[in-house]
Amino acid sequence: MQVIRKGLILAAFWLCKLLGVFDLARRLTRSRLRVLCYHGFALDDEARFRESLFISRERFERRMRYLRNSGFRVLPLDEAHRRLRAGTLPHDAVAITIDDGFHSTHAVAKDILARHRFPATLYLTSYYFQKGTPVFQLAVDYICWKSPRSTVDLSGLGIAGLDGATAIAFGDDVRREVSRIVHAHGSALPDEAARVALSRRLAGRLGVDYDAIAQSRILSLVSPRELQELQASGMRIGLHTHRHRLPESQAEALRELADNRAAVEPVIGRRMTDFCYPSGVWSAGHRPALRRAGVETATTCESGLVDRHRDPYLLPRILDDSRVSMIEFEAELSGFCEVLRSVRARTHRNAVALWHACESLPGCVAPALSI
Numbered sequence: 001m002q003v004i005r006k007g008l009i010l011a012a013f014w015l016c017k018l019l020g021v022f023d024l025a026r027r028l029t030r031s032r033l034r035v036l037c038y039h040g041f042a043l044d045d046e047a048r049f050r051e052s053l054f055i056s057r058e059r060f061e062r063r064m065r066y067l068r069n070s071g072f073r074v075l076p077l078d079e080a081h082r083r084l085r086a087g088t089l090p091h092d093a094v095a096i097t098i099d100d101g102f103h104s105t106h107a108v109a110k111d112i113l114a115r116h117r118f119p120a121t122l123y124l125t126s127y128y129f130q131k132g133t134p135v136f137q138l139a140v141d142y143i144c145w146k147s148p149r150s151t152v153d154l155s156g157l158g159i160a161g162l163d164g165a166t167a168i169a170f171g172d173d174v175r176r177e178v179s180r181i182v183h184a185h186g187s188a189l190p191d192e193a194a195r196v197a198l199s200r201r202l203a204g205r206l207g208v209d210y211d212a213i214a215q216s217r218i219l220s221l222v223s224p225r226e227l228q229e230l231q232a233s234g235m236r237i238g239l240h241t242h243r244h245r246l247p248e249s250q251a252e253a254l255r256e257l258a259d260n261r262a263a264v265e266p267v268i269g270r271r272m273t274d275f276c277y278p279s280g281v282w283s284a285g286h287r288p289a290l291r292r293a294g295v296e297t298a299t300t301c302e303s304g305l306v307d308r309h310r311d312p313y314l315l316p317r318i319l320d321d322s323r324v325s326m327i328e329f330e331a332e333l334s335g336f337c338e339v340l341r342s343v344r345a346r347t348h349r350n351a352v353a354l355w356h357a358c359e360s361l362p363g364c365v366a367p368a369l370s371i
């Protein structure tokens with residue numbers, strides 16, 4: 001049913017494009033800023049593992065080519081936002097943002113962006129940037145997903161909840177449950193070295209090579225040298241908290257931002273003023289902490305285009321990943337989805353199936369990089 005619905009939506013998008021509705025929507029929304037959002041770029045099979053977090057090199061290259069060939073103007077986010085507020089933003093302006101700071105930002109995205117001379121903003125979370133090890137929770141999920149075993153023995157790992165698991169059928173639900181139990185156990189361990197040891201022991205039981213994952217760096221963040229090279233290539237670096245979370249407590253939120261600054265700013269040699277909410281989670285209570293920390297813009301994971309009256313601490317974006325087809329990408333970039341969203345918001349009626357297209361787009365799903 002879901003597949004049929006999705007097929008109908010895509011067919012409707014194609015029809016609207018052919019009838020010139022996309023062109024009309026683009027003219028109607030040309031003064032608004034489009035902020036694209038990416039996360040990781042696949043070096044191996046990450047896009048199959050986590051579609052919402054990784055995009056293939058080919059798909060990203062195709063998106064950038066589309067921006068170039070379709071006459072969009074790609075600007076740095078800070079400049080674009082300043083010009084939007086001043087009323088001097090050129091028509092069809094796009095800003096590119098990349099969250100988290102995966103190694104693949106350097107290994108894949110850097111050269112593609114440079115080839116097109118497109119600037120971008122990278123929001124770097126810094127705990128794993130400093131550690132240099134794979135992101136623990138992501139690595140555990142990947143190991144459980146990757147395991148070729150249909151039956152596994154997880155006893156003797158010292159993990160409460162798995163001690164009696166001597167011969168368990170390792171289906172999809174069990175893999176997810178094992179991940180959840182190992183996350184909880186790992187988060188209570190005293191340090192990252194203990195979490196690495198746990199990941200390695202788990203991988204051994206599941207028939208997966210942990211060291212190969214670590215060496216490939218598919219689940220690791222950029223190194224300090226790579227970050228400097230990204231900055232030298234024209235990328236702006238922004239805040240994304242140290243531990244990938246923004247607590248409600250102002251004191252704790254300020255500490256997250258301060259720790260993030262302390263880890264990154266000495267490496268890049270400049271002050272960061274752009275911020276992205278980790279996992280897109282925000283609340284009005286965050287505002288005083290952001291203001292005190294000197295944040296000028298903050299992006300969410302909510303779908304939308306930015307007009308000049310938009311709250312600078314709540315900038316919506318267009319999330320792009322492996323689940324998004326080219327026609328859906330075009331529908332968002334053209335502003336067609338934005339027009340549908342505003343019609344829906346105004347009327348509060350959902351009778352027209354096409355309007356549901358906005359909900360089915362992946363913009364509202366916030367991929368989590370849990371630490």
Ligand SMILES: [Zn+2]
Pocket residue numbers: 099100125240244277278279369
């Ligand atoms: Zn993030």
